Amino acid sequence: MEDAYTHKDLAALCSVSETTIKSYRRKFPGFIPVLTRGKPIRFRKEAGEVCLKIRDCFEKGMSVNETLAELGKHFTPRTGAAPSPSPSPARSQQVVSPEYLDKFFETAGKMMQGMAAxxxxxxxxxxxxxxxxxxxxxxxxxxxxxxxxxxxxxxxVGSPSPDIPPTASSSGDGAPSRETVRARKIVNVRGSEGEVRSYALEKEADKATGGLEQPPGSLLSTPIVIRNDQDEFLGVPGRLPLSGFVEILVREAEEDGASLSRWERAGEAWVFVMDLTGGGSHALYFTATTTPRGNQVALLERLDVDGKETTPQFLQEFFRQVKDKV
Structure with a gap:
């Protein structure tokens, strides 16, 4: 039947899906005339023009009521079809009540205020x-x-004052006792009014280090870290400083029978050496460095046991054991 269309034919004519054509029939009954109701359903020739008109109206953004009115201007609905309504402005305005709109905008405003806050x-x-x-x-x-x-x-600053000799306690043979020797330095400080005051700085020799040179306070107060296999810096919870790390080493060494500990210099590194009572020693090498984030740290970069350098894995395990004692 050359003058009849199926759902498939109408879909191809309008370049839409068959589901869309079926929705046209539900929304606009009577405007798409049916020729036969067998399977498949066939429609009259003018059904093609109606479907094209409906498609064009929807592409223009027109509503169902507006499209229905447009169809009434060009086509006559069949018997049983819904009459072509003439939408009035009053009815269009009553689709959404003013109270609903007020409530909607009030709620939206509160949401926007909350998001801004x-x-x-x-x-x-x-x-x-x-x-x-x-x-x-x-x-x-x-x-x-x-x-x-x-x-x-x-x-x-300054040098030992010749006017204030160092004090010392002597042993029975007249030799000064090493533990009580004090070195003094005189520092002159000029005040805001021009007056000059002198201060004596004293430092008592330490039994543990034999009065030898120690790392600067800036390094001792710097957090202790180590590098892992991925060359990442690993520290101790609480940013434990080098001085606290050394205290743990000394405490553990004393329990194991250490007889002496001291600081030594090795190039740019500070070496903390612990001599054990039964023989042997541990030497830990520390250097001041900066992490990629710009933090100043004290890096434990090497550990020698009995004069031999240990492996990086041994050093990491040693660091972990000391960290667990914090």
Missing amino acids: LATAQAKAGQRLEKVEAVLDKLLEIEARNGERFNELLTK
Whole structure:
């Protein structure tokens, strides 16, 4: 039947799916005339023009009522079809009530205010966090700077005063006792009014180090770290400083029978040596370095046992055992 269309034919004519053609029939009954109701259902020739018109109206963004009115201008619905309504402005305005719109905009406004308040709170929290981090960084910087200045004051300012001789307690044979020898340095400080005051800095010899040179305070107060196999810096919880790490070593060594511990220099490294009572020794090499994030740290880069350098794996296990005692 050349003058009849199936759902498939109408879909191909309008370049839409068969489901879309079926939806046209449900929305606009009577405007798409049926020729036969067998299978498949066949439609009259004018059904093609109606479907094309419906498609064009929907592509223009027209509603179902507007499309229905447009179809009434060009086509006559069959018997039983719904009459072509003439939508009035009053009816269009009553689709959504004013009360509903007021409620909707009120709710939307509250949601927008809440989102704005949340964004403001998040921004303020971020600013506070940045300020706290800046203050902490400043405190760490001041602490390191004060340690360096105090160390320079002890080692570089002035020389032993000839007017104030070092005091010493003598043993039975007249020899001075090493544990009580004190070195004094006189430091002159000029006040804001021009007056000059002299201070005597004393440092008693330490039994554990025999009065030998020690690392600067800036290094002793620096957090201790080690490098793993991936060349990453690993520290101790709480940012344990080098001085605290050494205290743990000394305490454990004394329990194991260590007789003496001391600091030595090896190029740029500071070496902490522990001699054991039964023979043998441990030597730990520390250097000052900076992490990729810009933090100053004391790096444990080497461990010698009885004069022989251990493997990186042995060093990492040793570091882990000491860290577990914190």
